[in-house]
Amino acid sequence: MTRIVVAIGVICAWASIASAHHSFTAEFDINKPVKLTGTITMVRWSNPHGWIYIDVKGDDGKVTNWGFETAAANALYRRGTRPEDFPVGTQVTIDGYLARNGTPTATSGKLMFADGRAITIGAGAVAGEQK
Amino acid sequence: MATMKQLTAPLLLTLAVTTLHAQGDAQPTNTLPNPYRTIANYFQLPQGREWGSTSAVEIDRDGRSIWVAERCGTNSCAGSNLPSILKFDASGKLVKSFGAGLLMFPHGIFVDRDGNVWVTDGQDDAPRPQGTAANTLSGPPPGATRGNQVFKFSPDGKLLMTLGTRGGAAAPGYFYQPNDVLVAPNGTIFVSEGHGGANSRILKFSKDGKLQKTWGTKGSGEGQLDGPHALAMDSRGRLFVGDRSNNRIVIFDQGGRQLDVWRQFSRPSGIYIDKRDVIYVADSESESVSRNHDGWKRGIRIGSARDGSVTAFIPDPVEKTTGTSAAEGVAADVDGNIYGAEVGPKAVKKYVRAQTTTATPPTRSTGGSAIPRTADGRPDMQGIWQARSRAAYGLEDHPAHFGMPAGRSVVDTTTIPYQPWAAMKQRENFEQRAKADPLAECFLPGVPRIMYMEHPFQIFQMRDAVAMTFEWQQVFRLIYTNGTGPSTPLPFWMGDSRGRWDGDTFVVDVTNHNDRTWFDMAGNFHSDALRVVERYAMLDADTIRYQATIEDPKVFTRPWTISVPLARQKEMGRVLEYQCRAEMEEAKGDFKPEPRTWYQKGSAPVPPLPAEPRPAAAAATQSGIARTSDGKPDLSGFTEADAGGANWGFEPHNEPFTPGGRGVLVDPKTGGLPYQPWARAEKQDRTTPGRGYDDPTAHCFAGGVPRSLYVPSPFYIIQTPTYVVILLERMSWRIVPLDGRAHLPDTIRLWQGDSLGRWDGDTLVVETTNLNGKTWLNEVGDVISHAATVVERFTPVSANVIQYEATVNDPVVFTRPWTIAMPLKRNPKGELLEVACLEDNQDLLHLKDVKERSIQ
Numbered sequence: 001m002t003r004i005v006v007a008i009g010v011i012c013a014w015a016s017i018a019s020a021h022h023s024f025t026a027e028f029d030i031n032k033p034v035k036l037t038g039t040i041t042m043v044r045w046s047n048p049h050g051w052i053y054i055d056v057k058g059d060d061g062k063v064t065n066w067g068f069e070t071a072a073a074n075a076l077y078r079r080g081t082r083p084e085d086f087p088v089g090t091q092v093t094i095d096g097y098l099a100r101n102g103t104p105t106a107t108s109g110k111l112m113f114a115d116g117r118a119i120t121i122g123a124g125a126v127a128g129e130q131k
Numbered sequence: 132m133a134t135m136k137q138l139t140a141p142l143l144l145t146l147a148v149t150t151l152h153a154q155g156d157a158q159p160t161n162t163l164p165n166p167y168r169t170i171a172n173y174f175q176l177p178q179g180r181e182w183g184s185t186s187a188v189e190i191d192r193d194g195r196s197i198w199v200a201e202r203c204g205t206n207s208c209a210g211s212n213l214p215s216i217l218k219f220d221a222s223g224k225l226v227k228s229f230g231a232g233l234l235m236f237p238h239g240i241f242v243d244r245d246g247n248v249w250v251t252d253g254q255d256d257a258p259r260p261q262g263t264a265a266n267t268l269s270g271p272p273p274g275a276t277r278g279n280q281v282f283k284f285s286p287d288g289k290l291l292m293t294l295g296t297r298g299g300a301a302a303p304g305y306f307y308q309p310n311d312v313l314v315a316p317n318g319t320i321f322v323s324e325g326h327g328g329a330n331s332r333i334l335k336f337s338k339d340g341k342l343q344k345t346w347g348t349k350g351s352g353e354g355q356l357d358g359p360h361a362l363a364m365d366s367r368g369r370l371f372v373g374d375r376s377n378n379r380i381v382i383f384d385q386g387g388r389q390l391d392v393w394r395q396f397s398r399p400s401g402i403y404i405d406k407r408d409v410i411y412v413a414d415s416e417s418e419s420v421s422r423n424h425d426g427w428k429r430g431i432r433i434g435s436a437r438d439g440s441v442t443a444f445i446p447d448p449v450e451k452t453t454g455t456s457a458a459e460g461v462a463a464d465v466d467g468n469i470y471g472a473e474v475g476p477k478a479v480k481k482y483v484r485a486q487t488t489t490a491t492p493p494t495r496s497t498g499g500s501a502i503p504r505t506a507d508g509r510p511d512m513q514g515i516w517q518a519r520s521r522a523a524y525g526l527e528d529h530p531a532h533f534g535m536p537a538g539r540s541v542v543d544t545t546t547i548p549y550q551p552w553a554a555m556k557q558r559e560n561f562e563q564r565a566k567a568d569p570l571a572e573c574f575l576p577g578v579p580r581i582m583y584m585e586h587p588f589q590i591f592q593m594r595d596a597v598a599m600t601f602e603w604q605q606v607f608r609l610i611y612t613n614g615t616g617p618s619t620p621l622p623f624w625m626g627d628s629r630g631r632w633d634g635d636t637f638v639v640d641v642t643n644h645n646d647r648t649w650f651d652m653a654g655n656f657h658s659d660a661l662r663v664v665e666r667y668a669m670l671d672a673d674t675i676r677y678q679a680t681i682e683d684p685k686v687f688t689r690p691w692t693i694s695v696p697l698a699r700q701k702e703m704g705r706v707l708e709y710q711c712r713a714e715m716e717e718a719k720g721d722f723k724p725e726p727r728t729w730y731q732k733g734s735a736p737v738p739p740l741p742a743e744p745r746p747a748a749a750a751a752t753q754s755g756i757a758r759t760s761d762g763k764p765d766l767s768g769f770t771e772a773d774a775g776g777a778n779w780g781f782e783p784h785n786e787p788f789t790p791g792g793r794g795v796l797v798d799p800k801t802g803g804l805p806y807q808p809w810a811r812a813e814k815q816d817r818t819t820p821g822r823g824y825d826d827p828t829a830h831c832f833a834g835g836v837p838r839s840l841y842v843p844s845p846f847y848i849i850q851t852p853t854y855v856v857i858l859l860e861r862m863s864w865r866i867v868p869l870d871g872r873a874h875l876p877d878t879i880r881l882w883q884g885d886s887l888g889r890w891d892g893d894t895l896v897v898e899t900t901n902l903n904g905k906t907w908l909n910e911v912g913d914v915i916s917h918a919a920t921v922v923e924r925f926t927p928v929s930a931n932v933i934q935y936e937a938t939v940n941d942p943v944v945f946t947r948p949w950t951i952a953m954p955l956k957r958n959p960k961g962e963l964l965e966v967a968c969l970e971d972n973q974d975l976l977h978l979k980d981v982k983e984r985s986i987q
Contacts, residue, residue: 022823022826022828022829022910022974022975022978023820023823023826023829023910023911023978024788024789025788025789025818025820025823026819026820026821026822026823026824026978026981027820027823027974027977027978027981028788030787030788044971045621046970046971047966047967047968047970047971048831048966048968048971048972048974049971049973049974051971051973067973069973069974072966073621073964073966074860074964074965074966077619077621077964078964097788099977100820100977100980100981101977101980101981101984103977103980105977
């Protein structure tokens with residue numbers, strides 16, 4: 001948890017995240033932004049949302065497996081993202097907001113690779129689904 | 132003489148070697164099966180007009196209409212005022228004609244991906260050279276003032292572009308005797324020229340008509356052409372040139388590099404390649420006009436543009452002639468019907484596949500009624516069906532078990548040819564079936580299982596798609612019949628279905644399966660390598676023989692086939708709903724509807740609120756909207772709401788974590804939704820995190836009406852004269868009958884309600900009642916009850932925009948009716964994917980946690 005960057009007062013450009021499927025305000029906490037770096041362990045290209053799991057090493061050396069919820073599989077696909085864009089073992093940084101229930105789970109905004117490339121993987125307004 | 136000999140010998144040697152190289156051991160391909168029957172007089176010309184010569188036939192962008200360029204009743208349009216370019220609908224009716232006075236000798240035709248029609252004019256108006264003189268010309272004779280050009284017309288016949296100069300020109304100018312034209316998908320234009328003159332080449336132009344490159348000279352060697360009579364392109368973008376007088380097809384890349392030479396398709400006057408790379412080649416000259424190709428029969432050869440195999444042959448019925456005979460031009464529609472355009476016999480003929488003899492021979496009707504047919508002559512399978520079989524319990528012979536009646540095998544080989552490991556796996560599945568069967572969780576059943584479950588389904592047929600709507604979990608299948616293949620590699624529970632007609636049999640190729648569905652309750656299973664080929668054959672008006680051939684090399688030792696009869700459900704007026712998951716969660720107490728809004732048996736009817744009459748939707752409908760053959764606006768196709776954030780509130784909103792919205796409430800204009808006090812309080816309560824779990828869409832239940840249309844997910848509209856059906860990507864459907872029937876009894880309550888439609892001018896008006904009152908109007912908890920009547924109005928305002936309005940009259944929740952409005956955007960290129968919401972709904976567990984622990 002020590003790596004969680006609490007960006008108080010900074011509202012990211014993609015803050016208006018939404019889901020097609022359930023209430024984000026009910027599941028995630030707008031007041032608890034996170035930004036974590038870790039290694040991809042699993043990608044679920046699924047519905048109603050996809051999931052990317054990363055192993056994050058804390059300052060104490062303990063490794064926690066975090067789940068980041070992404071946009072739905074079809075939404076990602078129509079944006080041009082492909083399952084093979086996220087090979088297991090790749091080091092990435094993902095930003096998002098924590099789940100309210102205290103599990104190592106968050107909703108996602110952007111995924112950044114070590115070389116600086118970034119992909120918007122979050123749901124909703126980020127993707128231009130809503131105008 | 133000596134000099135002559137010295138010159139000739141190497142030349143002959145060169146010719147022989149070239150021929151040997153290119154022809155290989157090509158033997159005449161004359162003895163292939165002919166699975167086609169000929170329809171000689173399919174196309175209707177206006178009263179008094181006779182067919183002239185034609186070598187130009189092409190299929191419209193719609194895949195079914197036919198374009199023919201015809202030589203004005205004779206073999207030239209010089210001096211005629213008849214339109215030479217003709218469009219026929221699929222039934223053979225002339226629907227459009229143009230080009231009068233413009234073309235001398237229409238020769239080649241092509242329809243590009245935008246629907247524009249390209250035609251070459253292959254002669255000029257100069258006195259035609261006599262005897263062998265033409266062979267010495269590489270440009271038009273003196274005095275030519277018209278002809279030798281290539282024209283591009285809009286689908287309505289407006290001249291958009293002209294290539295070449297009037298009367299023609301010799302190289303490096305162009306054209307002299309342009310034979311054929313082709314436009315690549317990227318807009319690059321190819322023209323082949325040289326029809327007996329001294330020129331023979333391919334010209335390549337940019338999209339805007341600038342000459343980029345030419346290649347080819349007259350001759351028979353490599354890189355040479357002799358009368359490049361026809362052009363076609365395969366799905367890999369290879370350019371096929373019918374090098375007619377050399378009796379060969381030469382295949383080039385788009386830069387003119389020669390890739391291959393094929394002789395097995397005989398002497399090519401015409402070539403057509405369809406979207407599946409089936410190649411059709413017309414020979415009109417072997418053993419008649421041309422005697423350098425004896426032993427080869429004239430006719431149309433059909434095969435594969437991928438591997439060059441020839442698989443079928445339609446021979447010229449004329450045995451002996453010295454003139455051009457049989458088709459010079461050839462084309463095939465999306466259903467595989469072939470059209471041949473004939474110069475000598477002056478005709479266009481249609482060739483249709485004779486009744487298929489593969490698999491099981493067709494069974495004749497045994498005293499049953501005749502097979503009904505649609506307007507375009509297909510077997511009409513529309514209606515409600517249900518399997519008459521125990522296949523859902525077990526495909527193989529099986530004894531009875533609890534909840535599983537005994538049944539006979541429906542497999543052609545009695546038992547399923549499993550690999551040894553897979554046979555063990557099936558036994559394990561059987562033992563674990565109570566929990567391991569995907570249907571125990573109400574997951575999507577997959578294909579073919581959905582077809583023989585003991586639940587009814589309804590079939591709807593359109594030209595470009597066939598839809599099936601199933602009672603079970605409101606699953607649907609959308610089977611594209613427009614000649615396309617899967618547009619994504621994604622695996623789906625229900626697979627990706629593409630259909631075509633093989634004679635009277637509807638054949639569906641189902642690919643892109645996941646590895647999670649079963650074939651039956653007995654645990655018979657497959658991998659993600661599954662491919663299912665289904666065949667639907669109507670045996671009589673009330674019976675379909677359904678067959679499915681299962682291929683899966685990872686699991687089975689060989690393909691196998693099941694056969695199940697489907698019986699028409701005449702007494703069943705409509706397919707209702709069985710929302711398996713919603714019923715299961717309610718039964719377990721995992722989902723509790725709000726008692727003040729849902730219909731409880733015996734609830735007294737609630738009279739609707741007095742409503743102000745809504746003015747008719749914008750009366751002045753724009754021109755340019757598509758219409759069906761019965762004159763109604765054509766609403767069909769892939770559509771998405773420009774929803775203004777309605778799924779997060781109907782009023783303008785801009786809050787963190789919620790997509791902004793422009794506001795869609797048009798009545799009342801101020802004050803928001805006209806709530807009764809209790810309902811306003813309930814709506815407020817629903818915005819707290821603990822209530823997120825109560826939104827039915829968080830459970831993956833159907834969105835209800837009108838919400839299903841403005842959740843951010845596309846839908847596909849099916850339209851027939853008697854139904855509009857909305858297939859929602861989140862895997863549910865709304866069926867809207869237009870036949871004037873009455874609503875269901877009050878006691879039948881449905882997630883998507885009971886919708887009835889009617890046309891009010893160009894507006895489709897849909898009235899929905901019998902809602903169950905378990906849905907929310909959006910994620911911010913706006914309230915709707917079982918007492919609501921929803922009136923939706925769909926008004927097309929331009930080719931791709933439908934204005935949508937929904938008026939909700941709910942006396943239990945509101946003080947007056949209210950109305951929202953938004954445009955729906957059509958996208959002719961869009962395709963529905965699949966949202967199998969239940970497959971990975973981890974959010975619900977989180978929301979349950981938040982609810983139960985009252986986390987704020």
